[in-house]
Amino acid sequence: MIQNELPSIANSVWAATSATPPDCPPLAGDQEVDVVVIGGGFTGLTAALHLAEAGISTMLLEAETPGWGASGRNGGQINPGLKEDPDAVEEHFGPVFGPRAVGLSGNAADFVASLIARHDIDCGFSQRGWVQPVHDKTAMTTITRRVEQWQRRGAPLRLLSRQEASGLLGTEAYLGGMIDERGGQLHPLNYAIGLARAALKAGAMIHGHSRVLSIERQGAGHLLKCRNGSVKAGRVLICTNGYTDEIAPRVKRSVVPIRSIQIATDPLSDNMRRSILPYGHSASDSRRLLLYFRFDADGRFLMGGRGAYTETGLERQFASLKAVTENLYPQLEGAPWAYRWGGFVAMTADHYPHLSSPEEGVMAAVGYNGRGVAMATALGKVLADWASGMAEKDLDFPVTRLRPIPFHFLRKPAVAATIAWSRLKDKWG
Numbered sequence: 001m002i003q004n005e006l007p008s009i010a011n012s013v014w015a016a017t018s019a020t021p022p023d024c025p026p027l028a029g030d031q032e033v034d035v036v037v038i039g040g041g042f043t044g045l046t047a048a049l050h051l052a053e054a055g056i057s058t059m060l061l062e063a064e065t066p067g068w069g070a071s072g073r074n075g076g077q078i079n080p081g082l083k084e085d086p087d088a089v090e091e092h093f094g095p096v097f098g099p100r101a102v103g104l105s106g107n108a109a110d111f112v113a114s115l116i117a118r119h120d121i122d123c124g125f126s127q128r129g130w131v132q133p134v135h136d137k138t139a140m141t142t143i144t145r146r147v148e149q150w151q152r153r154g155a156p157l158r159l160l161s162r163q164e165a166s167g168l169l170g171t172e173a174y175l176g177g178m179i180d181e182r183g184g185q186l187h188p189l190n191y192a193i194g195l196a197r198a199a200l201k202a203g204a205m206i207h208g209h210s211r212v213l214s215i216e217r218q219g220a221g222h223l224l225k226c227r228n229g230s231v232k233a234g235r236v237l238i239c240t241n242g243y244t245d246e247i248a249p250r251v252k253r254s255v256v257p258i259r260s261i262q263i264a265t266d267p268l269s270d271n272m273r274r275s276i277l278p279y280g281h282s283a284s285d286s287r288r289l290l291l292y293f294r295f296d297a298d299g300r301f302l303m304g305g306r307g308a309y310t311e312t313g314l315e316r317q318f319a320s321l322k323a324v325t326e327n328l329y330p331q332l333e334g335a336p337w338a339y340r341w342g343g344f345v346a347m348t349a350d351h352y353p354h355l356s357s358p359e360e361g362v363m364a365a366v367g368y369n370g371r372g373v374a375m376a377t378a379l380g381k382v383l384a385d386w387a388s389g390m391a392e393k394d395l396d397f398p399v400t401r402l403r404p405i406p407f408h409f410l411r412k413p414a415v416a417a418t419i420a421w422s423r424l425k426d427k428w429g
């Protein structure tokens with residue numbers, strides 16, 4: 001179970017099957033380091049790891065335990081690229097940072113693979129490719145463009161005919177799709193735990209149950225206070241994404257946390273496994289309210305989709321996710337659905353992640369729009385480069401102005417309305 005979480009979304013398959021987490025005692029007393037990292041998900045852990053490896057004294061403060069947020073709860077799909085396609089990314093970020101952002105995001109899955117290999121992280125990792133099945137003709141046009149743009153840049157993507165897609169997916173529900181051979185999958189909580197162990201080994205300090213309550217400017221640096229201790233640091237990295245609280249109000253208002261939920265079975269029989277995603281791919285489809293699904297390394301089937309903010313809404317969404325799954329794979333009717341859980345994905349108004357500096361000496365990386373397994377890892381390293389002294393102009397991702405979303409306080413009704421609208425568009429095209 002995920003500790004300190006709503007019971008209705010706490011029964012996570014990852015929490016139930018995780019490795020032993022490292023000992024990360026709460027911060028006590030007054031300390032001083034070069035860099036403080038706030039938040040122990042993929043972004044913060046990767047940043048802390050690279051900083052410690054560079055010999056910089058680094059402390060990571062996590063409100064709960066490493067991997068407690070989205071990083072320990074997600075679908076574990078390592079999907080390269082950003083939400084937007086490479087031509088749009090280059091146009092958006094311009095001639096210098098555009099190609100760098102495309103390169104960083106396109107190589108992000110390989111970067112995850114290299115970290116796992118280098119630090120010998122046991123997290124059920126495989127890299128058999130990500131399939132994006134297509135649900136309607138408009139999406140087929142979008143995906144055809146996507147494949148063409150990445151192929152032009154030498155990336156291993158290709159279109160799938162209806163027959164090929166149904167062969168890889170084990171369902172005839174889709175019109176076709178694409179496969180991106182760079183994609184992979186992992187046990188997300190074990191990946192987070194592995195990153196935490198690697199960061200500790202490299203010399204970083206990690207304190208769990210250490211919510212940062214305030215950040216104050218003090219001379220050339222910052223003073224951060226937790227309940228039982230404080231730390232002074234020259235630079236501060238904000239890696240709190242969809243869980244950002246009032247310590248960074250402008251960062252908080254730059255993202256909209258949207259709940260995503262998942263259900264998972266107990267391990268299924270070999271026969272059943274051969275009939276669904278028989279070649280071990282992961283899939284996330286082309287719907288606006290996308291469905292994402294795969295098997296874990298032990299043969300549990302996982303399905304994810306859009307959640308809700310309220311308890312009754314969640315009950316409805318879990319029931320509907322199960323019904324959609326059984327519609328896609330009728331052989332799963334009556335399957336042992338043993339787990340159901342959820343967490344917050346951080347969306348941004350322009351669909352891009354943002355690296356931004358709310359004040360001098362502080363840098364935040366947030367807003368992966370559901371693509372954080374690869375991208376949060378990649379931007380964690382960029383944050384470490386910045387905190388080690390690299391000039392902004394030399395980073396692999398642009399630092400952009402923080403843009404708090406207007407009327408952020410209205411986000412829940414706005415999200416509910418957008419979801420209802422997206423559901424209609426998914427249904428009627």
Ligand SMILES: Cc1cc2nc3c(=O)[nH]c(=O)nc-3n(C[C@H](O)[C@H](O)[C@H](O)COP(=O)(O)OP(=O)(O)OC[C@H]3O[C@@H](n4cnc5c(N)ncnc54)[C@H](O)[C@@H]3O)c2cc1C
Nearest residue numbers: 039041042043063069070071074075077212343371372373
């Ligand atoms: C259900 C679900 C499924 C998803 N599936 C996928 C997928 O298959 N593929 C994919 O690429 N992405 C997926 N995502 C998105 C992905 O998980 C995230 O983008 C990524 O994990 C973000 O990592 P992070 O380190 O930035 O943030 P998080 O992992 O959310 O970590 C933020 C941390 O900050 C801590 N924190 C907050 N405030 C404070 C404070 N004041 N002091 C100290 N600590 C604080 C929180 O406790 C939390 O642990 C999914 C997300 C969810 C929720």
